[in-house]
Amino acid sequence: MIPYGRQDITAEDVAAVVAALTSDFLTQGPQVPRFERAVADYCGTGYAVAVNSATSALHIACLALGLGPGDRLWTSPVTFVASANCALYCGATVDFVDIDPATFNLCPRALAAKLAAAAQDGCLPKVVVPVHFAGQSCDMAAIRALADQYGFKVIEDASHAIGGRYRGLPVGAGDYSDITVFSFHPVKIVTTAEGGMALTRDPALAARMERLRSHGITRDPALMSHAPDGPWYYQQVELGFNYRLTDLQAALGLSQLARLDGYVARRHALAERYDRLLAGLPVTAPCRHGDAYSAFHLYVVRLAPDLDRRRVFEAMRAAGIGVNVHYIPVHTQPWYRAQGFRDGDFPLAEAYYRSALTLPLYPTLTEDEQDRVVAALAAAVRP
Template sequence: MIPYGRQDISQEDIDAVIGVLQSDFLTQGPMVPRFEAAVAAHVGAAHGVAVNSATSALHIACLALDLGPGDRLWTTPITFVASANCGLYCGAEVDFVDIDPRTWNMCPRALERKLVAAETQGRLPKVVVPVHLAGQPCDMAAIHALGQRFGFRIIEDASHAIGGRYRGEFIGNGRYSDITVFSFHPVKIVTTAEGGMALTNDAVLASRMELLRSHGVTRDPDQMTHTPDGPWYYQQVALGFNYRMTELQAALGISQMKRLEAFVARRHELARRYDKLLAGLPITLPWQHPDSYSGLHLYVIRVPVARRRSVFEAMRAAGIGVNLHYIPIHTQPYYQAMGFRPGDFPEAERYYAEAISLPMYHVMTDAQQDRVVATLMMALEQ
């Protein structure tokens, strides 16, 4: 089976983890701060807050921005459910903005139309979560300008996008958002096995997220209600969670970050080969906006609706691990129970009816890619 994605673990990675296993700290030691500093320095952000998953990072990002009951969070329907669920975790109302038919990301024009209507109804969002699908950044300048105009905060869900760039600058530098979230799941561009990180340039937001990831407990006298009773003293000053990243994960992440640019460069080589090898087939290839340099977590094609299922099943039967990213969130039963219905976001639904994610990972060989392409050609001819 050729999977749709997989990690690349080197001997250096293994040695880094073994080094931690032989150290004094398996958790809450020096590696997590080093990993945070490495990622923040690479993307040009002031602060990084490492956690046990990107879902946790989204949750504490929302809480740090004071999202709560009576507030609204908007995101795209074409993303993993965590991009929306983070709003529900905070007691907020969740809604969606349809996608751009070319980039498949949140459409700024659809967002503006929805914001204008919401303003007249007194129902503007407090937080908007653009998602960089497949690693291609959203039109963040346009979304940021709308944020300034309508007063919402922005969390970039860049779970697919570490190592990518927007307008020549690394995604995660915070120029167009309050907080950016990365994922380090094994199929992502770099991995910590499981893990995530929130990046921000705001020291207050960083401090809030650090507190929330560890039970809301602090040993910092400046955050306490009175002078510490002694050197043993701590206080719980907020209702937080056990979202900490381990030292083992951080050590793996530090090692993986050394190869980030090489990982992304290889993905671009593979994407160019796909573009060339698939040209002329009756499918739609992914389009890259000239303002972007995608992280290329995924390579998504669109197949005519009548053929999508047969092509998908034929490729799986041939040992090609194609996948689907994503089923529109508003069509999920949990969200249907809130009142969402098929037809609410037609461009997202058209995308879903046609999308297939082809295998894409940096240790993929040209021979494996050739097999994927040959199998796809045969499946389209059946």
């Protein structure tokens, strides 16, 4: 089976993890801040907070921005459920903004229209979470302009997008958002096995997220209710969580990060080759927005309307090709239907879902394997 995604673990990665494993620290040792600093420096931002998943990063990002009961978070319906669930963990409510049918990202024009209506009704969002689908940045300048106009905060869900760029700057630089979140799940661009990170230019936001990832505990006397009892002293000053990343994972992430640009370049080369090989088949290749350099986490095609996606999917799986579908629109999930969402609420997202198919894409995919993928797709779409 050729999977849709696969991690690349080298001898150097193994050696880095073994070195951490045989050191004095297994969790929250020196490798974690080194990894945080390396990612922050790569992105050109001030602060990075490593956690055990991108879901955790989204959660503490929302809390750091003050999201809570009575507040609203808006995001894209074409994403993994975590982009929306993070609001629910804070006691806030969720709504969605339909997608741009070309990029599959949250559409700034739809956002502008929805904001204008919400302003009239007095129900503006406190936080908007644009999702950089498949690794291609949303139109962040347009979203930032709307944030300035309407007063909401912006969390970039860049789980797919480390190594990508927007208007010449690395995704994560923070020019257009308050916080950016990365994922280091095994199928992402670089991996820590499981893990995530929240980046920000704001030291106060970074400090709060650091507390929230570790039980809400501080050793800073300035934050305590009274002077420390001694050098051992700490206080829990808010309700936090155990969202910490281990030194083993950080060591793996540091080793992987050295190959990030090469990984993204290889994904682009494979994507461009797909574009050529798929020409003439009844599928639409992913578009590239002129302002963005995608990290190409996923290569998603859209099947022609007359094709039966399930038949194509099953034929390719039977041929040993691990195609997938990213994503089932969040508002159609049973939990969200129970909150009142219905089919037809976000028609562009729903139309996208009916025809989307994710083809295998990862740095170690060979051209022979890619030829097998295309041959299997050609056979599957044949009348």
